[in-house]
Amino acid sequence: MKNNQSLIRKSHFLGTKIRNLRKRNHLTMEDLSARCVRVDPESAPSVSYLSMIERGKRVPSAGMLAVIAAVFQKELDWFLDDVPEDDAITPNKGRRGGISGMALEPSFLFSNDILQIAIPEMLSQTGTTGREFAHLLIRAHQEHHQNHFPDLERAAEEVGKKRLPLAINDLKDIAKSLGLKLKWIDRTPQEVVDEMGVSTTHVVTSFFEPPSTIYLNKMLKSFVTRLKYDLAVHIGHCVLHNKDGLKCVLTAGRRHTAADDEISTPVSSTLNAQDILHAWRDFESSFFAGALLCPKVPFRQLLDRHGYEIKVNEALGISASVAMRRMTVVSPYPHWHYFDAYAPGKLKAVYRGNGIPLPWGNMRVVEDPCQHWAVFRMINEPKVGTSAQISILDVAEKPRIYCCESIKVEDMAGNNHVLCAGIDLNPAIDAQGGDAASIAAELKQSCASNSGSVEMPTSIKKDLMSVAKILNINWIERGIQNEARLICSRGAVCPRQPSCYRAGKSQCSES
Incomplete structure (x- = not known):
């Protein structure tokens, strides 16, 4: 049996392991505490003490840890730092969201004070x-x-x-009922060179000026779907944030990186609370x-009546986006x-409720992009x-389909760009009693060969x-009537035979 001093020195992952193990077994803290009482009422943790253990605020005694280990049928050493096991310490989010999470351990290094500095x-x-960081937080949320x-x-x-x-x-009637006034302005597209050195154009489509004026680019008169979106966003700022849209400038083009919209605010090289606040308010208004x-x-x-066809946007007078x-x-x-996506490979908006990896690095240019993603293939096709x-x-x-x-x-x-909406078929296959893993593996092998x-x-x-x-x-x-294609998140892990990037050189044009 480990003594308490040894536990303290080797307990940095202990709380995370217990929490993840409890959640994966669908137990509440009350359930786990009750289970421990049945094993040994003298050493069992209370609900409040168990909460402190999981948050890294307390280290259980050797006897208490032995009781918890007995509930989960684990060896005592499994809970200590010597056995970090990625699955045991990675937060389990099912199929939710993009990249995998990580354990914020040792917890004292991830305290608010330290994170605010780091x-x-x-x-x-x-x-x-x-x-950019603000939008990463929002996208993860x-x-x-x-x-x-x-x-x-x-x-x-x-x-x-x-x-x-x-x-x-x-x-317009909704805007008027909220006390908003509309004024038209002249703004023409401007050529800019983005962070990738690509020459492109952007245009300010609208902005809000306190206390109650929305300025609309006259170009919007020829782009009714975009006009409707801009008005809806400004109405959102009015309803949700009490007309606090001072920094809400809407643009079209690829000048700025955005999470789920085309709202532009001045880009700061430093992080401050206002960046997070304004980005969040912009997201809320866009949603x-x-x-x-x-x-x-x-x-x-x-959508049910029309089989989720994208062209339903035409009947509603809204954009495909x-x-x-x-x-x-x-x-x-x-x-x-x-x-x-914008050429040559810029992702302006991303949503990954199915956890699909980003197809082009982390929204930046990489040396080995996979050219076979539909969103990028279509950019270069006159389709x-x-x-x-x-x-x-x-x-x-x-493999997933x-x-x-x-x-x-x-x-x-x-600017030309490509919009792409997609789903992960594996859960749907499994839901119908199929074996998604074996079907995906068979299809992968057929493509690879x-x-x-x-x-x-x-x-x-x-x-x-x-x-x-x-x-x-x-x-x-x-899609089923077309050829199935192997894709990868980066060329370095290309599954094609031969690889698109064999010998470190792209062979995409040959495949």
């Missing part, structure tokens, strides 16, 4: 702006909750009365705008992703309309067609 230093050394923000949905429904569609005059233009229940019913982002929110199937693709991608060293629908569009500044893409095998096509019918998503059926 995070700005880290951002300074890596060249990450405060705004958004993905963790799989786009469920019922308070924002309710706020939008109270204003819009769940009307679908909303016309321009409806939005509100989507909920106002596409109220959840009516929009879901419309708004429609596709709302799909990820209103669908009863939670395993969605969404990308907005009109939409394109569906079935893809196989290794996630955590296991994805299907996506992509569409090439042009923003108000004249056929230079990376292959016509869908008949048996797998049948399984996926059944899933497509149940999910009622038409573009899955279209």
Whole structure:
């Protein structure tokens, strides 16, 4: 038996291991405490003491740890630092969100005081702006909750009365009822060179000036779908933040990195609380705008009637971007992703409720990009309309099957970009009694042995067609009719045979 001093020196992961083990066994702290009482009432931890153990505030005695170990049928040493086991210390978030989490241990190094000092230093050394970090936090929060923000949905429904569609005059009437005034201004697109050295254009589409004036670019008169979005965002700032939209400047183009919208605020090289606050308020207003233009229940019913076709945006007079982002929110199937990509490989907006890895580094240029992602293939193709693709991608060293629908569009500044909405099919296959892991492995092997893409095998096509019918998503059926493609998050782990990056040189053009 370990003595208490030994436990203290080797207990940095102990609280995290107990918490993760408890949650993976679907036990509350009350459940675990009661289980411990049944093993040994004298040494069992109370609920409050168990809470302090899990938060790293207390170290259990050797006897108490032995009781907890007995409940979970673990050896005592398993809980100590000598056996860190990644699965035991990594937070279990199921299929929620993008990258995997990490244990914030030793807990004293992740205290608020230390993080407040270390995070700005880290951002300074890596060249990450405060705004970029703010959007990373927001995106992680958004993905963790799989786009469920019922308070924002309710706020939008109270204003819009769940009307679908909303016309321009409806939005103007709402703005007027809130005491907002509209004024038109002249702003022309400007050429800029972004952080990747790419020459592009951007344009300010609208901004708010306190106490109650929304300035709209006259160009919006020719871009009605964008005009509706801008008005909805400013209405959101008015409703949610009491007209606190001083820094809410909306732009079109790829000048700024944004989480889920096209809201631009001045980019700061340092981190401060205002960066986080303004970025969060912008996100809330953008989400509100989507909920106002596409109220959840009516929009879901419309998507069901039309098999989740992207072109439903045309009937509603909204942009494809708004429609596709709302799909990820209103669908009863939670395993969605969404990308907005500009050439040569810039991801302006990302949502990964299904945990799909980013296809191009961390929203930056890398030396070995995978060219086979649908969102990037379409950028370089003179394609009109939409394109569906079935893809196989290794996630955590296991193959998963994805299907996506992509569409090439042009923003108000004249820049071409590609929107992509997709789902993870593995959970749907398993839900129907299929073996997603074996089907994905079989499809991966077929692709790998056929230079990376292959016509869908008949048996797998049948399984996926059944899933497509149940999910009622038409573009899955279209994707099944095309070749399935192997993709990777980075060329260094390319699964194709031969690899696209054999001998360190890209061979994508040959495959």
